[in-house]
Amino acid sequence: MAIALTMFVLGVLLGFVGAGGSGFIIAILTVLFGVPIHTALGTSLAAMVFTTLSGAYSHFRQGNISVKTGVIVGVFGAVASYFGSKLAGLIPVNSLHWLTGGMLLLSAVLLVARLFIVRKIKTADKKEASGLVVRAAFVGIVTGLLSGTFGIGSAPFIQIGLLVVMGLTIRESVGTTMLVILPIALAGGVGYYFQGFLDFTLLAEVVAGTMIGSYVGAKFTALAPQPVLKSAMVITPIVAGAIMMLS
Secondary structure, three states: OHHHHHHHHHHHHHHHHOOOOHHHHHHHHHHHOOOOHHHHHHHHHHHHHHHHHHHHHHHHHOOOOOHHHHHHHHHHHHHHHHHHHHHHOOOOHHHHHHHHHHHHHHHHHHHHHHHHHHHHOOOOOOOOHHHHHHHHHHHHHHHHHHHHHHOOOOHHHHHHHHHHOOOOOHHHHHHHHHHHHHHHHHHHHHHHHHOOOOOHHHHHHHHHHHHHHHHHHHOOHHHOOHHHHHHHHHHHHHHHHHHHHHO
8 A cells, every 4th residue: 555655646746747757666666665676677667558558549649649650669669678678687686776777867868858959849850761660670679678678668768769760750759659668568568577577466556556646646737837847857767767876
């Protein structure tokens, strides 16, 4: 119950700032509740299947998803995520704490690029269709491997890849990212499950708490100024990464 209540509070915060929060989930589970980091990574990754499902459906209804690109990136990303989960099982616990924390800090840097720099671009240059599969495979493999190995959503990495490598518009990159995360999170979660790093009771507590909390928190998003929300989105992975690296 303590975990579910804590995840609810965290969900309210994440729903308010519009952040995925997988890194914060990992940090809270490992530092506050003493959950082994490999189990925390698997739980966080599996939880994203549920937390991004409604977002992906909403973006699809609004026409924000490039389905063909999303499917190709997602398929390659899923394969890479599965192998990434296997790789994570070989990394020592202490090293994984540092590596995951470092990836969260790097994601904050990419969030700054996306929120404060990339958003100034109204549209992205469309890339040649001839190399679609190769470019999509590259984005999928890189982001899937990161997600599977470190248990993070990799949303900033995926969005930057879709913008720069795939040539999607900003609106398409945001929506398509939600679609891409689904197979990546599912495959990575399966990989952690087969290694014995997925606790379904813990997963249920995390999903219930964060989904209900984020729904409540989203109600208050309109009350905050945009600069506050943008800053909070960047600060969230920084704090989570710092907690991981200092624990």
